[in-house]
Amino acid sequence: MKRETQDKKYRYEEIHDRMMRMVAKGVYRPGERMPSIRELSRSMGVSLNTVKQAYLLLEDQRIIESRPQSGYYVRPRGFDLPRQPDFSGPDLSPVQIPSAHISSQILSHAADPGMVPFGAAIPADECIPAAKLSSIMASQCRRQLHDSTAYSMPPGHVRLRVQIARRLTLAGCDVDPDEILITTGACEAVFLALKTLCRPGDTLAIGSPVYFNFLDMFRELSLKILEIPSSPETGLCLDTLETTLTSQKPAACLVISNFNNPLGVSLTDTKKEEMVRILARHKVPLVEDDINGDLSFVNVRPSVARAWDKRGEVLLCGSFSKTLAPGYRVGWLAGGRFREQAFRLKMMVSLASASPTQLAVAEFLHSGGYEHHLRHIRRIYANKTAAMADAIHRCFPAGTRITKPEGGFTLWVEMPEAVDSMVLYEKAMAQGISIAPGSLFSTTSHFRHYVRLNAAAWSDRNAWALETLGKMARTLMDSS
Known part of the structure; x- marks a missing residue:
């Protein structure tokens, strides 16, 4: 009986370690769905309870998360949230609201096939x-x-x-x-x-x-x-x-x-x-x-x-x-x-x-x-948002903070204060990348180093655009 217990413990730890490696190597990326407990049980020849133990351990370690009636998904990496604005009541x-023209430019970029549309909050074609x-x-x-x-x-x-x-x-x-x-x-x-x-x-x-x-x-x-x-x-x-x-x-x-x-x-x-x-x-x-x-x-x-x-x-x-x-x-x-x-x-x-x-x-x-359509697109947007947040974490300057939305498809990103999002906007435009500078979202100067990004536009094909934004942001920070 003791030997059987040891073998069982070894099996769930082995499954845990294997899935950890696959997440670390990017086989399963943030926001993507993990194999179901039943699928993994069949493919590895172990009981459902053994796989469930492994997944519970991964969940405790905040590597994966359970979504009701959907399964297990790789969690986004741990990001700090942007600070709450320091307004005093x-x-x-x-x-009065100052005039602006950039917002209309951002919305028009959504229809330009030559632009990467990270600026306007428009849904994904798929x-x-x-x-x-x-x-x-x-x-x-x-x-x-x-x-x-x-x-x-x-x-x-x-x-x-x-x-x-x-x-x-x-x-x-x-x-x-x-x-x-x-x-x-x-x-x-x-x-x-x-x-x-x-x-x-x-x-x-x-x-x-x-x-x-x-x-x-x-x-x-x-x-x-x-x-x-x-x-x-x-x-x-x-x-x-x-x-x-x-x-x-x-x-x-x-x-x-x-x-x-x-x-x-x-x-x-x-x-x-x-x-x-x-x-x-x-x-x-x-x-x-x-x-x-x-x-x-x-x-x-x-x-x-x-x-x-x-x-x-x-x-x-x-x-x-x-x-x-x-x-x-x-x-x-x-x-x-x-x-x-x-x-x-x-x-x-x-x-x-x-x-x-x-x-x-x-x-x-x-x-x-x-309702069927909503169930489908909710999974897609959850995955896109998590994947884009993970890419921001890898590409943007140290100290960048990202929101953790539980719905929709926009990410609010706080960069180091030395990064002026209006300057970043102009530089990104020259590279065919549309973003929404944080200063457009307020009449104050609180959000000048913030940017809103449309995660619905995220794809492997557009990964270069986010890498480019990250390099630009790092250059702006270094030159300040």
């Missing part, structure tokens, strides 16, 4: 079910000739609104389909929400850093902004929000609550509930952008802050641009008690969103294909 005050969607659209247009060519007046096609309402139950809230307004992407949804709530000269509270295209939007709406700092580990700093609201009176607050762009962090349910309670106490409506909510790296859809709204003062925005097809421009806004104002604004701004794409997305959701 009492000193926060509204500021994650877009183009053939399936095209087939569905053609079928729907044949079957619904009139609906496919007529204006889909606000609030939009009812079948799509019903499907969106059903999906929102997974996020913890019950929304009447008649409340949902179909928009031309999430940006129009956010624009309509802000236009509904704010007037020129009003102040808007935002989580910072914030998606750079939103800053351009705030400028066009003539809004002042209050930047509330966000931690890359826990999200929006609610203590600072509460303190600020006692001295300032913003017209609204805008927050990306799940897999924030650029940080990739989600607020916990407790923090979402507390945020809604704080804003309700100060009578400040919330615009919640949930564009990445379906892109969790595990097959569990996070809640939205709207789930705790009792007064109809959370305007929830989303779209299918990151999960299905950015070119379809199918977004939506659940406007709460402000829905009628949002409907009227939609009529004035763009009259109606495209009918054929609404019909196609509605059918894709109705058929059940969307």
Whole structure:
């Protein structure tokens, strides 16, 4: 019996050591799936329990991680998170937004086949079910000739609104389909929400850093902004929000609550509930952008802050641009008690969103294909994000810090302070590489040595581009 126990221990340690070597040699790279327990049991001629012991040891050593209903994956290497911005609550005050043109350049680079698109947060080509969607659209247009060519007046096609309402139950809230307004992407949804709530000269509270295209939007709406700092580990700093609201009176607050762009962090349910309670106490409506909510790296859809709204003062925005097809421009806004104002604004701004794409997305959701598609792309984005983070760790200067997102596909990278990301941007452009400098994500100078990278664009084919960025960053640091 003693000899049998020793042999068993030797076998699981042998399997552990073998898998460790394979990870170290790059046979299995960060983000990639390990062989299943059953596969390894068959190939090595050992029991399931023996393999499980080996995997549990690797998991304890943080070499691999278990993902529910998916298997075991190689963990990213241990990176330090970027520091939380050093903002002091009492000193926060509204500021005007300076003009900028680089953000539009970055978005245009996404369509340039000669550029490596690490700058714009666009989905990976292999994650877009183009053939399936095209087939569905053609079928729907044949079957619904009139609906496919007529204006889909606000609030939009009812079948799509019903499907969106059903999906929102997974996020913890019950929304009447008649409340949902179909928009031309999430940006129009956010624009309509802000236009509904704010007037020129009003102040808007935002989580910072914030998606750079939103800053351009705030400028066009003539809004002042209050930047509330966000931690890359826990999200929006609610203590600072509460303190600020006692001295300032913003017209609204805008927050990306799940897999924030650029940080990739989600607020916990407790923090979402507390945020809604704080804003309700100060009578400040919330615009919640949930564009990445379906892109969790595990097959569990996070809640939205709207789930705790009792007064109809959370305007929830989303779209299918990151999960299905950015070119379809199918977004939506659940406007709460402000829905009628949002409907009227939609009529004035763009009259109606495209009918054929609404019909196609509605059918894709109705058929059940969307959930299967999400399970597929969640694994791809988890792997791409981990692999790109590992490459940054190898290529960028010592002291570089990287976020650890649990969904979406953006990485927020803090380089040594000597590296100016605007200078890096110009040098990268000359090499055919697009990046998003950190200074675009704030009106302050806090993020000048940061950069946001689009992990969806990561591939072995583009590895040279990241190596080039790392060399440039090291050169900038050495020359300072």
